[in-house]
Amino acid sequence: MIIILGATGTIGRQLVKLLEKSQHEFRLVARSIEHxxxxxxxxxxRYGDLDSPQSLAAAFDGGTCLxxxxxxxxxxxxQQINAINTATKLGIKRIVKISGCEASIAPHAKSETGREHYRIEQHLKKYCNDYVILRCNFFMQNLLGPVAGMVKNKNKILMPFSKDTIFSFIDAQDIAACAMQALIQEKHSAKTFYITGQPSSFLELSEALSEHLSKPVAYKKVPLWVVKIIMRIKGESARHIRHQSQMAKLFMLGAGIKSTTSVNDLLGHPPITLNHFIKSNLNHFQ
Ligand SMILES: NC(=O)c1ccc[n+]([C@@H]2O[C@H](COP(=O)([O-])OP(=O)(O)OC[C@H]3O[C@@H](n4cnc5c(N)ncnc54)[C@H](OP(=O)(O)O)[C@@H]3O)[C@@H](O)[C@H]2O)c1
Structure with missing residues (x-):
């Protein structure tokens, strides 16, 4: 039985759709049962809270994969160390971990989240032989938040990147499909994949939006400090502002350039393109 954490989130919801269509038995662990x-x-x-390790044994009961x-x-x-410790104690065999952008993952990385993902990966490899790590690039779904709001309200996108900075944006739908394969195919055991889309940029995004919305959508680079002030005014948490700022600096230095064949290798077809993603999610920008 496959135990799913984060089922209410961006990747999780896509993964649940795939599990429902499959023959595999699964349970969805959530901290707020009602939601x-x-x-x-x-x-x-099923109830389970990663901040409350004593809740996890019942939440993971009967699981063979996590x-x-x-x-x-x-x-x-x-939270993730708690989950790994409980799962290995219960004899759960395979653990598939969603990890961060490859360029951010190192013991002394400039990204706090990247350092944490590094230490979780190390812990996972030490205590579980049958792991699969899926490092992921910048999700296309991130574009459906403040970026879509700017397009809807102002017909422009303000970001701290040059318009042609390369991001190999990846659709969370592809990540979920890769996770499904990682959970069910034995041959992926003890492997780390870096899941990316094809190279694209904010220029390509503004051009695709201009075409599909039939109105010009401009792109303007703004200094990172301006973005940080806006986030503070909006009341974002210090951790979130730090994360966004550290990741933005890495992407400015080219963290998003790398494009891999992992989606093709795991799914047998190329990743969803930015253009296709925009067409499928146009309502968010209107
Ligand atoms: N966004 C990106 O571009 C990007 C790129 C690379 C890697 N990543 C990595 O992807 C991961 C996030 O994936 P996502 O965007 O799919 O997730 P998400 O939408 O942020 O959702 C997080 C999930 O975790 C659950 N959760 C949080 N705290 C919990 C707790 N104490 N107990 C049980 N469940 C808890 C949430 O449940 P609730 O519904 O209760 O909140 C939710 O289902 C992170 O590790 C991030 O570093 C993101």
Missing amino acids: AKKVLPAQFV FLLSGHGEGMEA
Whole structure:
């Protein structure tokens, strides 16, 4: 039985759709049963809070595989270590971990989240022989938040990157499909994949939006300090502002350039393109 963490999140919801279509038995572990039962198939939801390790044994009961994901907020490292420790104690064989952008993952990386993902990966490899690590590039779904709001309200995108800075944006739908393969195919054991889309940029995004919305959408580079002030005014947490700022600096230095064949290798087809993603999610920008 496959135990899913983070089922209410961006990747998790896509993964649940795939699991529902499959023959595999699964359970969805959530800290808020009430919320999870509203947005997920309620009969599969179980209580479990990663901040409360004593809740995890019951949450993981009967599991043979664990999908390991929690948001990159405060406490991510402790939460995921709790999950790995409980899962290995219970004899769960395979653990599939969603990890960060490859260029951010190192013991002394400039990104706090990258350092945490590095230490979680190390812990996972030490205590679980049958792991699969899926490092992921910048999600296309990130573009559906403040970026889509700017397009909707002002017909322009303000970001701290040059318009042609390369991002190999990846659709969370592809990540979920890769995770499904990682959970069910034995041959992927003890492997680390870096999941990316094809090279693209904010220029390509503004051009695709201009075409599909039939109105000009401009792109303007703004200094990172301006973005940080806006985030503070909006009341974003210190951790989130730090994370966004550290990642932005890495992407300015080319962290998003690398484009891999992992989606093709795992799924047998190329990743979803930015243009296709925009067309499928146009309502967010209107
Ligand atoms: N966004 C990117 O571009 C990007 C790129 C590379 C890697 N990543 C990595 O991807 C991961 C996030 O993936 P995502 O965007 O799919 O997740 P997400 O949408 O941020 O959702 C986080 C999930 O974790 C659950 N969760 C949080 N705290 C929990 C707790 N204490 N107990 C149980 N569940 C808990 C949340 O449940 P609730 O519904 O209860 O909140 C939610 O289902 C992070 O590790 C991040 O570093 C992100």
